[in-house]
Amino acid sequence: MRIGLSTRTARAVIAAVVMAATPVAAFADGTGTFYDRTFVLAAHEKCRLFRAPVVGALSAATLQSRGAALRAGTTEAALLATAQRARSRARQVSCANPELAMVRDRVSDAFAGWQRIPRMDFNGDHATWTADRVRREAATWRLVQTSVTGASPVRFGLSAAVPGSANVSGGETLSAVVSFVGRPRPYAARMVMRDPALAARPWLTAAGRAILPPESARQEVWSAGTAPAPATLLATGRTQGETWYFPTTGGDRLSRLDPREPFLIQFLFRDGSVATATFEAGDFAAARAFVALGTV
Template sequence: MRIGSFPRTASAVAIAAVVALSPVLASAEGGGTYYDRTFVLAADKKCRLFGAPVAGALGAATLQARGAALRGGVSETTLNATAARARSRAARVDCANPELATVRHRVADAFAGWQRIPRMEFTGDRATWTADRVRRVDVAWRLVQPSVVGASPVRFGLSAMPTGGNALTAVVSFVGRPRPYAARIVMRDPALASRPWLTPAGSAALPPERARKTIWSAGTGPAAPTLLATGRTQGEIWRFPASGADALAVLDPREPFLVEFLFRDGSVATTLFEAGDFAAARAFVGLGTV
């Protein structure tokens, strides 16, 4: 996550505030930053420490910390146990504890600035999600990751709807004709493969077809110029149901997923993307425009 020097300051303050509550927190094993932020979120849920904007910013940062830990080699099982310990510790803390009041003030100060940031990049192993919360009157990307199929640029993410809200969207500018008649997202299905499909080198790959989930587009049309890749003058927009965003949010950040475009001659144009910190980036966008 790149936002200049601010994230280092915010993280240091938030972590120091939580650790100051109890030495037990400072010695927690595995996913230290994730433990700290999960603890504060759980304490907020119990004691209503923060207003919605700060809680939302902290929630996004907690998801980002989880993604960083997974990319760093911490197992999902370990992180789940870490979160359980943090929530258990929060459940035992008295809401009237003066140390908790200190945590509330320090974390609120740290993340009050975080929630006002208009743009942020969430960088993964191989790709980057770019989030944009700037208020606009035209159609725009709120969250986007670029890719390419052949010579045709593809952009995928959350686009702002003219009627309000964000839609899971793919925009492609195919060179020449014909045009596809359908589009779909292909990813691991957690119900069929509970863990990411890791290679011996430690990178993630798509599982066999029997363990994949497919989400079909819900409609298509001409793309607004503001959604096109630089230098392109035309393209098609493909919108997907909200369930697609929910499915992407639970993937391991190292995992790839595909956006495929189907043609009437039976051919399929396949575009590769990385799940990365989609969940954290979506939560950041969910803080609203600035």
């Protein structure tokens, strides 16, 4: 027997059509949007409704709605339950259902405009990830957040090398660029963040702000190499700096953090000192999915 769409699922159909035609940043309204997007993605996994670029867009949108819900105070447990309900509903719907065919056709048509979006800001509580998909003939930031350590600017995110040149991992590379003032170069750099295996939930203050847990519940990801930074990756007004490259696993671990959480980039010097720049996890996972759609 063919199972039809309930009122709840019909709303997901409408939401799917709307989200494909509207920038991701326009959606930030919590668990209802998260349910809708999770349902549509689950229906795709079952029925193969969309081509890869559409799936990438929906994945970015779903991750961003998850971040919005967490920042609004929804718990991880509640979001997990919401996702389970959405996937359960998708399992019940027939792939031959005409409403799903409507989703496939209208979302794919509407996505033609969405795919041309070149830049997007993914705003967090205290910081912003800026994503840029414009094709360039110079080294560039595909995704970046800015911070400082002392008087020295630090940029962190996904950088892309000059087309045709050697790159650490090909494509975008997880990188930190720093321009130190009046001191020698560090000998190493590392990312520091909560380890979900040691602290399952983010550490929140009474005011609801996330902080780093004690050192015993943290994890580190060490840099994989360094090189002089291209001028196009430097902070405005700087003429020199170093790029520190990190393995892809660093981005994967960052994606699993609560969007409210801070993480650190630390630079280590031979005199034993450590220079620290603080960043916010924010919607890194959503922004990375948006960048993965490719250049325009």
